[in-house]
Amino acid sequence: MSPDLSHIDTWLFDLDNTLYPEESGFMRQVESRMTAFVMKVTGLERDAAFALQKKYLAEHGLTLGGLMRHHGVEPADFHALFHDLSLDALAHDPELLVALARLPGRRLIFTNADDFHAERVLNHLGLTHLFDEVFHIHSFGFAPKPDPLGFLRMIEGHGLDPAATAFFEDSERNLKPAHDLGMTTVLVGPRASASEAPFVHHRTAHLTPFLNHARLRETA
Structure with missing residues (x-):
């Protein structure tokens, strides 16, 4: 059945592993550099640094x-790690461009990355x-x-109506606050079909066909 998104006029998308497939392997580059940075900051061996990296992710988002x-790291120093990553793994997807362009209303990115990374990836994908x-x-x-505070700030900053907003994410846990605020939630990626979370409304392995088959509101 076609997903009914005819009530949506704001389209909110995560960036990494959502607007390009996880299978690209790009985020493995990010994760590897992050682990090396944790090693440098803490003096831990790689396995221990990786474990701490995941612990902080779970505890702090x-x-x-x-x-x-815990270590006094400056955000600018951390984000600079990823500003020269090769984007060769990310392929331009003309079909995704067409699928996104047909969505009525506003389209926004909601990412835990910094502005430089987001702009760089969007430009490379031709989606800006x-x-x-x-x-x-x-x-x-x-x-x-x-x-939830980040979501509230985003809603306030852009005057969103959660009931008319669809949020697309590859991370299941990031969809819960969106659901609790009244958004329509869509889990994207290779693990989506296995999700049984009650706060996930729709699941799709691939973004483009989902958008192409969705029922949208009619525009004049």
Whole structure:
């Protein structure tokens, strides 16, 4: 059945592993550099640094949150790690461009990354012109998804009506606050079909066909 999104006029998208497939492997580059940075900051061996990285992610929503709180890391130093990553793994997808362009209303990015990374990836994918704004980690004052405060700041900052907003994410846990606020939630990626979370309304392995088959509101 076609997903009914005819009540939606605001389209909210996570960036990494959502607007490009997880299978690209791009985020493995990000994760590897992050682990190396944790090793440098803490003096831990790689396995222990990786475990701490994941612990901070679970506890703070971001590895950066733990590094800031417990090690005095400056956000700018952390984000600079990823500003020269090769984007060769990310392929331009003309079909996705068409699918996004048919969505009526506003399209926004909601990412835990910084503005430089988001703009760089969107430009490489050829998607920049399709989005009205990027709500990034600095925009919501380092209250990262899934912190409800970040969602509230995003809603207030853009005057969103949660009941008319669809949120697309590859991270299941990031969809819960969106659901609790009244948004329609869509889990994207290879693990989506296995999700049984009651706060996930729709699940799809691939974003483009889901958007192409969705029922949208009619425009004049």
